[in-house]
Amino acid sequence: MSTETVHTIIDDLGALLLFTMILIVAAAQIYRAIYAVAAQSLFIAIAGAVLATATGNVDLWVIAGVTLAVKAIVLPWVLHWVVQRMNVRREVEPVIPVGATLALAVLIVVVSFQLSASLGPVRQAITGNALPVGIALTLTGVLAMATQKTALTQMVGLFASENGIFFTAMSVTEGMPLIIEIGVILDVILAALVMTIMVLRVRSTVDADIADLDRLRG
Numbered sequence: 001m002s003t004e005t006v007h008t009i010i011d012d013l014g015a016l017l018l019f020t021m022i023l024i025v026a027a028a029q030i031y032r033a034i035y036a037v038a039a040q041s042l043f044i045a046i047a048g049a050v051l052a053t054a055t056g057n058v059d060l061w062v063i064a065g066v067t068l069a070v071k072a073i074v075l076p077w078v079l080h081w082v083v084q085r086m087n088v089r090r091e092v093e094p095v096i097p098v099g100a101t102l103a104l105a106v107l108i109v110v111v112s113f114q115l116s117a118s119l120g121p122v123r124q125a126i127t128g129n130a131l132p133v134g135i136a137l138t139l140t141g142v143l144a145m146a147t148q149k150t151a152l153t154q155m156v157g158l159f160a161s162e163n164g165i166f167f168t169a170m171s172v173t174e175g176m177p178l179i180i181e182i183g184v185i186l187d188v189i190l191a192a193l194v195m196t197i198m199v200l201r202v203r204s205t206v207d208a209d210i211a212d213l214d215r216l217r218g
Contacts (some may be wrong), residue, residue, distance in 0.1 A: 003192060003197070005055075006050060006051070006054045007097055008091055009046060009050050010050065010051075010130055010171055011129050013043050013046060013047045013050075014129050014130060014133035015133075016039075016041055016043050016165070017043050017044070017133060017137055017167065018109060018133060018136060018137070019045075020037070020039050020040040020043070020142045021036075021040070021136070021141070021144075021160060021192075022035050022099070022102070022105060022106070023036040023061060023101055024036045024037060024040075024141075024144055024156060024157070024160055025098070025101050025105050025140065025143070025144055025147075026098055026101075026102055028098075030079075030083055030150075030156075031080070031083070033156045034076050034079045034083075034156060035076070036078055037071075037076065037156050037159045037160050038071075038072050038073070038076035040163050041067055041068070041071035041072035041075075041163060041169070042068065042072045042083075043074075043161075043162055044067055044071070044166055044167050044170070045064045045065075045067040045068035045071075045072060047063030047064075047170060047171065048060050048061075048063050048066075048067060048104075048170055049061065049064040051170060051171065052064060056129070060170065062184055063170070066084065067166070069083070069162070071159070075159065079152060079155065079156065082152060083152065091146065093149040094147050094148060094149070095146070095147045095148065095149060095151055096147055101143065101144075101147050104143055105140045105143060108135045108139045108143065109132075111124075112132040112136040112139070113129070113132040113136075115132070115135070115196040116129070116131050116132035116135070117132075117209070118151060129141045130166060130167065130168060130170075130171030130172055131171075131172055133164075133168075133170065134165065134167045134168025134169075134171065134172070135155055135164070136164070137160065137161070137163060137164025137167060137168075138161050138164030138165055139161075139164075140160070140164075141157050141158065141159075141160035141161025141162070141164055142157070142161050143157075144156065144157030144160060144161075145157035145161065191215050211212060
């Protein structure tokens, strides 16, 4: 696979990643945000497979498979299960209007590409537009976390931000040490489990308090 072909594929995947990020920011329902972050993880797995084919780095094949299984299937399923189990509101509750959040997201993308273009010769050694796309994904994920009220939608923003870091690391270095990448994935899984337990605990406590109040009123 030629270098030009790899750059073209990575650029196309980068465009799809930015599109999924916009879908996450603009999602009116939590399910749509979950599906968008799952698609985002799928594209990152494909990027890992492309880079593995081009470089012959076996670690990238492992990371692509783990990303596909864990981040594109398992974690979205966990979020979907929590939404159904807790019977939480399906609608996203933004802190600021969605239009303002989208405007900030577009500004982040523009600034990311401008900063990347200012790198000059260093920019030419990086695979395609991976660096500005990765920076934009990371910062927009943080934006999604900061502009949402509920823990579940903030968790989606966390996954999206981590995807940006992951995409940048894979594409810029064309393969980090496997132990570091596995460690990052485990950190995300741990964060998901902790937040899920917290949500379930808070909900069970609230339900118990409501039941006590009903008994007192009766």
